[in-house]
C-alpha cells in the first residue's frame with residue numbers, strides 16, 4: 001500500500017521524508033492507515049485524539065501531525081496532564097497574574113500562551129480534573145481564557161492534539177470526563193494498536209533501535225540470530241515500543257555487544273508484569289493503580305534486600321568458633337553486637353522492629369527528595385510515580401518539603 005503525497009505541503013516534504021526525520025518506523029497495515037490519517041488531518045486545524053496503550057508512539061504521531069502541518073515552524077508544546085499536581089494545573093495551563101497565590105511573585109504565561117500560533121499536545125488528557133476540563137472546553141470553544149488571578153480574558157490560536165491511554169468513553173459514562181469536551185477533542189481519532197497487534201513491525205523497530213543506539217554510543221554489536229529475532233516477535237511487550245526499545249538497548253550493553261541467540265535472549269526476556277517492575281504501564285488499569293503497584297514492588301524489593309542484609313549481618317557478627325583446650329570446637333557465639341542482631345532477626349515476634357509500609361514510603365520519599373535536592377519531578381522519576389502522586393503523598397504524610 002502506498003500513501004498519497006500531501007498536495008498542500010511544501011515541496012520536498014512528504015510523509016515518507018518526515019517518517020525518516022522523526023524516526024516513525026513500521027510497515028504494518030495499521031501503521032499505513034495511521035500515516036494516511038496523519039496526512040489528511042495535518043494541514044487542517046481539526047482536533048485529534050490519539051488513543052493507545054502506553055509506549056505505542058502517541059507522542060511521535062502528534063509530532064508528525066504538527067511537523068506536517070502549516071504550524072510546523074511554530075511551537076509544539078507538550079503537556080502531561082497526569083504529571084501536574086492538581087493544585088497548580090490551572091496556573092500551568094492558563095498562566096497566572098502576580099499575587100494570584102502565595103509565591104506568585106510575578107505573572108507567568110501558561111502552556112496555552114506558550115503554544116500560541118502553534119500546537120499543544122495534551123497527553124494523558126483522561127487525568128485532567130473535571131473543573132479544569134470546564135475551563136479547557138471554554139478555551140477551545142471561544143478560544144478565550146483568564147489567567148489565574150486575572151480579570152481580562154485572553155485569546156490564543158492553538159491547535160489541540162490530545163492523547164489518552166484510558167477508555168475515555170467509559171470515563172464519560174462514569175461521569176469522570178465531560179462528554180462535551182470529549183466530543184470536542186475527538187473530532188478525529190487515531191487508534192494506535194499495541195505492538196502485539198502488529199508484530200510484523202518488530203524486526204524493523206529492532207533494527208532501528210540497534211542502529212541508532214550503536215551509532216550514538218559507538219558500540220560494535222554482532223547482531224541477533226534469527227531465533228532471537230523470532231522470540232522478540234513472539235513476546236507480548238505489555239509496555240509496547242518503549243519497552244522493546246529499552247530492552248534491546250540494555251541487552252546490547254549487558255551482553256557487551258556479542259551476538260545474541262535465542263538462549264541468551266530467553267534468559268533476559270521479562271517473564272511477566274508481576275515479576276519485573278521495569279515494565280511500563282499496562283493500560284487496562286488506572287495510573288493510580290499501576291503507581292501503587294510500582295511502589296509495592298519497590299517496597300517488596302527493598303524488603304528482600306533488607307532480609308539479605310540481615311542475613312549478611314548475622315553471618316558477620318557470629319564469632320568464629322574457637323578451639324577449646326580440649327581440642328573440640330566451641331559452639332558459635334553471637335558477640336555483643338550479635339544481641340542486637342538476634343533481636344533484629346527475631347522481628348516477627350517483635351513488631352516494633354518491623355517497618356510499616358507507611359514508614360517505608362515516607363523514608364523512600366524523603367530519601368528521593370534528599371538525593372534530588374528537593375526536585376520533585378526528579379524525585380518522582382526516581383520513585384517511578386507521577387509528580388502528582390508525590391505531591392499527594394507529601395501532603396498526606398505531612399512531610400516537610
Ligand SMILES: Nc1ncnc2c1ncn2[C@@H]1O[C@H](COP(=O)(O)OP(=O)(O)OP(=O)(O)O)[C@@H](O)[C@H]1O
Nearest residue numbers: 023024025026053054055056057058059060241242
Ligand atoms: N513507530 C515508531 N517507530 C520508532 N520508534 C517509535 C515508534 N513509536 C514509538 N516509538 C518510540 O517509542 C517510545 C515511546 O513512544 P511515545 O513516547 O510516542 O509513546 P506514547 O504512546 O506517547 O507513550 P505514553 O503513553 O507512555 O506517553 C519513544 O522512544 C518513541 O520514539
Ligand SMILES: [Mg+2]
Nearest residue numbers: 058059123163
Ligand atoms: Mg506520551
